Amino acid sequence: MSVSSLESWVFNFPGFPVGVTDEPVDSSTHLVTHLLKEQFNISDLAKKFLTSSVMTVFIPTTYTLVFIISVPLNSIAIVIFVLRIQPKKPSAIYIFNLAVADLLFVLLLPFKMSYHFNSNNWVYGPVMCRVVISALYCNMYCSVLLMMCISVDRFLGVVYPINSLTWRNQQKALVVCSVTWLLAVAGVMPILLSEQVAYIRDLDITTCHDVLDINKLQGYYLYFFPIFSCLFFFLPLIITTFCYVRIIKALRNSKKFKVKNSKKTQAVFMAIVVLAVFIVCFAPTNVILLVHYLQFTHSHDDTSYAAYLISVCIGSVSCCLDPLIYYLGSCQYRKQVATVLSCQASPEFQSTQCENTKTTKLDTFKGGMAKQYNNLNFAKSENVSPL
Template sequence: MIVCRFCFVGIMALAASAAMVPNNDTQHFVRTFSGFFVPVTDEPIDFLDVQEGSGSGFYEPKKEHHPPVVRKRYYVSKEASQFLTGRLMTVFVPTVYTFVFIISAPLNAFALVMFVRRVRPKKPAAIYMLNLACADLLFVLLLPFRIAYHYNGNNWTYGAGLCRVVTSAFYCNMYCSVLLMMCISVDRFVAVVYPMDALTWRSPRTAAVVCAAMWLLSVGGVVPLLISEQTVRLPDLGINTCHDVQDTDFRAYYVYFFPIFSALFFFIPLIFTAVCYVRIIQALCAANVENRAKKTRAVFMAATVFAAFVICFTPTNIILLSHYVRFVNKHSEESYAAYLISMCLGSVSCCLDPLIYYFGSSQCQKQVVAYLRCRSATEVERLESSNSTRSSKLETFKSNVSSQYRKLIA
């Protein structure tokens, strides 16, 4: 009878647990794929505590009741399971990240060395580009973790702590790049539109303070990601996800956190960047410059830099914001899948930034050419000074010849 009783209780517990599994129509969706859980309860066990009866010579059993132990077993929808295990996430995304890493890592490392050792004296623009190269390099150095994670079927095998660190650093470096691009646009706006005031406003010390503030702001923005759990075990798929699945208990928290995060770190910088580059292009077009080719090149570079900024980062953040708008009205996981793809494609900006350094800075071009020709920075400076001296002598000679010619024909 005791065995039957335990069997009956176990069957009833299993039936109750199965009834609690939500279907696709009652799921709660958060920023990432929703991970609704089923509480699996271990039935209490009655332990017999044998105590000696008082004066009877017999042992009297006493039952001790232990509370049930509840464990969480996470599940995702069928669509999320297909996406997590599909070729798009396990082949395409890590392949793109691999190409970005192979191209961007050496380019940004080379740019970092050039700005540290070659570009002298340190100008405000060079300081901003130095920090941007550092942010891009740190970003791509984290890509091997994500590449291995996606190639392994979105299975994180490096521990929960490292998942939090990698996720936080990934967002920190990505949005720090956005903030530094905004600073570069403001710096160029001041230099082009207000050239006289720029002599006072633009200084290496000011640029260093602004860059330090951008780094502190980026680090502070990802602290909530660093202190919250990012790994979720999916028993049906046999994988441990990192940041791609979140507990529905955090849905109210993420509904407010990520829109504020996206607005602060992208949409506000986007407004500043757009206004600055529009004013820069207007000022360049209105400038009376004899060398029209140089003027056209400057306008083209400003438009190219702004277009690269918009193309690489705008789709990711618009999809992220629309995900929350849809979350309030209806449930859908397609938007987060699109967000992962757009974020992957947006990482190509790390490959474009070093090209912007080269084509946007004449000083950087000279140093790169000198480096490729195995010349030192002092040799380049000496050549530049000699060239300037030669050109000044040539101008003096031309002016003397013209004055003598005027005397002859007088």
């Protein structure tokens, strides 16, 4: 089966096929191996952008910084959630899965960094290209869905603290996260099963995901990807915005919340931060994607895809900002971070405060039911759930 016979479900620079070349792949082996590559001509604007410093310096440098910062932050968050946070509350389960999605995303960035630093020449083979691109999309949209789940969980906890108790439990949170991952994987399966590489003969490079047949771009992509974007971003955006607006409104209108004013301010700030990260990091990417496809109904425009690549790069910064969500959004996580830092700050604490933390676990368990009962009574009278 030739490359031209395979379907692709991504949008990119439009390529105009000019034929097939028989190019040697591995001259170091004794076996004669060849790969059929479909050749493409692209516009002068696309060539200029592919060879520009934006593509070969700015984008890979940004990915490098995101990788360096995000890997340790998300790794620490995962370790703390797995080893130190008990019990596993629904909010902790959602945030743990978000940390996993972010970590998987940044662990794949070295392939993108190498690709862009190497003048946008993919050297890892067509199969690896499909795997990397589909995994990047999967983790990105899984993060979007998980952030939506976090917003819904907090909305129920704040606006309906009593009525939502039957829904906000560990088992249902695990089911929701499993469904979220399955939806994200199913959504990118067309990318995984289609060809993503294209040989640009004028530049003598093999692109990954950036150039595809113009005929395919003006075909079913016009329907598939806008629908995909609406389901995996614009619908979650509407739900997330609604939830956080209602959370802020409920907190501001809670007249009896004066004693806990610091927690009220923190909760409002948290809602604003999460909503801002969601919109700033993901909205430009998906808005440009939608505009790009609408343009194809009349004519193709390389400028929109160039803007899309930059917005995806900037949006990856969310992997560094999400640890703020872990810290501000989980009371359990804040306590564990404080405990770890206090134990490591001074050796004396290891025999005093850290030991006291271990010995008081039984007391905490014994008083857990009474504390939960008091919290529910407080939430019912205040119509506000403690975060």
